[in-house]
Amino acid sequence: MTRILIVDDEEILRMLIYDTLEGLGYEVDEAADGQEALEKVVEHTYDLMILDYMMPNLTGIEVLEQLPAHIHFPILMLSAKSQEEDRQFVLQKGAHYFMAKPFSPSELLQIVEEILHA
């Protein structure tokens, strides 16, 4: 079964993503902050991580920087910063895909499916 990890400090957004992906055959896991995410990626294996940029304590970028070396699954970064330079910055920092907030669930789903079937 395909495992997806959602990392976002906003509970509502986690719920939104969870509900979007629900019932489509994915096993969805959640982390409320960067630290939790870093712990989970070591404990379990995932096929995709959906990571929020702006989080307290550890930002999305810091999570990317601290990811253990053996982790190779794709990472989709969500960010309220939607400028092209922000996008470039995020991709350069090691994220594989980028999505600006606000996003529509169908768009998100589309990208997730593209990534997983690529």
Add this chain to the structure above:
Amino acid sequence: MPKSTAFLKRSIRGRFFQMLFWLTATFFICVIAFYLYVDQQNKHLQTQREHLTEKLEIVAGMQEHFIGISFRSRGYYAFQNKQELALLYKELRSFEELLEQFSRLKLSEEEQKLYSELVQFLENYQTAILPKTVSYVENNDYESLRKISNSGTNDLFNEFVAYTKEYQEKTETERTQLFNDTITQGQMFTMLAVLLSVLILIAVSLMMRKVLKNLIQPIEQLTSVTNDFTVGQPFEIRNLVVREDEFSTLASSFYKMVQSIQEKEEVLTTQNEELVAQQDELQDKQIQLQDSLDQLEKYNALNHVLTFTLEKQDLADTLHRYLGDLYTFDINIFYWLESDIYAAKGVSPQSAKKIIENLDIDKRTRLIEEKIFIITREVQPDEYHIAKQRYYCYDLYAAVLNKEGDLVAVMMATREGYPFTQDDTRSLAGILNRVSIAFERILMYEAVEKARQLNQNIIDNVSEGIQLVNKTGDVILINEALCQLAHYENNAIEQPLRQDDWLQHLQQLCDEPQVLHEFFETAVMEAFQGSRKLRYSIVGEMPIFIEMYATSIYEGNEKVGTMFVHRDITKEYEIDQMKSELVSTVSHELRTPLSSVLGFTELLLTKNLHQDRQQKYIETIHKEALRLTNLINDFLDLQRMESGKQQYNMHTLSINEMVFELVNRHRHEKKHTVHVIDKAQDVQVRGDEERLVQVFINLIGNAIKFSPNGGDVIITLENKENMLQVSIQDEGIGIPSQEIAQLFRKFKRIDNSARRTIGGTGLGLAICQEIITRHRGQIWLESEEGKGTTVHFTLPLENHVEKISEQANEQSLNVILVEDDWSLALLLSEEFKSKGLNVIHHYDLQRAYEDACTIPLVGIVIDLMLTDSTEDGWWLIEQLKTSEQTRHIPIIISSALDEAKDKVAHYGIAKYFTKPYSPEELSSVLLTFLEDV
């Protein structure tokens, strides 16, 4: 030519040459004769010596060959050797030759005899002896040989050898004699030469003596004549003139010279007398000139002051002194009108001022019209000095007028018994005209100086740093602001500050020294229109951001310098930074709820959901939409307030009223109890009700939000000096101390996860601060992480009245009021406070009980029916009465219900009030408790 020949004979030179000629001639003749004689003698001796030598050599040769003949003959006899015989013949021939040579010499008689003997011997030997002996030898007849040998041949040999030897010695003696003769002769010649030299020397001396005598005599005569002439005695020169040599010429020239000198002397004596007369005259003139020079120097000093001085006092003093010297005034006053500047002599300053101020209008008019006038008057008896007779004095009045013809200075002078001349007044008028010009100049200078000072002040007080540099980049002006900005110490630049020094100083401070250096240099070097801009920052603990403008300054078309303006844009820079931070934050804050709204709406639209799920989604959307609305409202509020567009409707407000009403709204909080401690005697402030309510809602909301585990929220009202201080205290998570300062900045929520989950716009405190500041109050907060936060703010009281019962306040006379009707609570609170009691208001029974346990109380007022409480007032009374700590506290019941007499009696209730009742009655009961204590 005969004349010159005669002269040659007579002249000293001629005679000298003649004498020299004869002397030289005699000398040469003697020398030649001497030489010839010596030479001849020498030659004679030489010949004799040579002759002797030759004779000696020949005799020696003959002797040698003679001996040779003897030896060879013996050799032949002994060995019969033919070779010896041949050699014998050879010797014979050589002897014969030498004999021949000898015969040719000049021979003495003795020598002639020797010669003839030898010739005879040779003939005998050759013809008789030799052939005999040869035949004997050949026949070996040695007997005959021996005979022949003894016959005397040997004797002849020996005789000859002896003779030659003797001859040789004789000749040698002769030669020695000859040599000695030569030496003797040489000595004689030397003697002769010395004698000759002495003779010549004597002749020369005699001649010199004669010449000198001829020269010195006339010179001595001439010297004596000159001496006589010099000392002025009569003299005779004729005996010199009659001579016919050079001295005659010299004497006649001298004579003419003397005559000429005598003539000239007479002329000179006359001239000298004239000169002496002129010298006397000149000395007189010099004294006059010296006087004029003194005058001129003083005049120059005056001129200098008139031309250059920039001070009225200086001008007055110099002028006064100069005029006093020039006109010998007895009394002299010079006074600048409309200023206290004067110079006076002969009167005290006070009288001088009085005299000028008391000038009557007529005199003033005359001054303006005539500029100078003189009044002659008889000296009054009380003005007499030592002399007691009648005399006159002359008062001079003179005016200095400005361009417009107004009187600016007055001069008054008096001379006793010594009138003023026309020249005096004319020159004085001239001087005063120049004073008028100098005065104008001083006024102009003062105006310019004032303007310059003004400019300097302006430049120094401009908040921008201003700097003017010349063409080569040296700083010629720098204002106070720039010095402060650049931490530069030397403000008053005496000489231009060199470009390198300045740049070095500035480069040390700034972040990009190279860029700054290039900008400065190109701005100085190039002439450009408009202005150029550079931003740099001065590094340090608090970096300062500076925008520098450079503008070329032209005179005509030529660039003469560059002006640099350094503007501190730190605030703008920070605002810029904040703005971009704000945009970024706002963007994030808006996008997150938007994501929820958009996402859940889409899910609702696209997914077939259970009704519960739908309900949940819609609630979420609503919540998030509200969050968005709040955010936008807060943001707009703040924006409006900061831009100053917010209208404040100021009214008189009772803050406690507002607080009680607001607290009432929170009575349903589950985890929190919000209550009021009202200690403020005066709660009347002027403010905008709506805005202040916003502050309370924000702060109480924060207190609740940031104490997620519940607890008390206590609102305290106090009077502090002329302010009302409100404190809102919670028991929440608190704030790290290092973050407190930043808390009032926009969107500054403390980023920890606990706070993150709480939400909020991050604008609340900024809005509160804005509102409180507009009400001329202050807001600050204290906090301890994990223990809670207290936000304080103050508002100025409307009436600055004295506190009514400060004493009561100090004694902390507290009353707990448990009342759920906030209007009644407020009413009672007001009443209690007016009696000097502090009111602790509670809705919550449990919290009221806890306070009663800890706070010393005068009494407690309890409402029995509390709408939200599961328990009623009796529960609290039960608690109070059962606890040892609280049993003694007097209890007053305030209730809408009728009195339950049994319970009242049971619990020992002090007083039971049935609503409605007069608050005053209640408070007077409370005061009776005080008396009991």
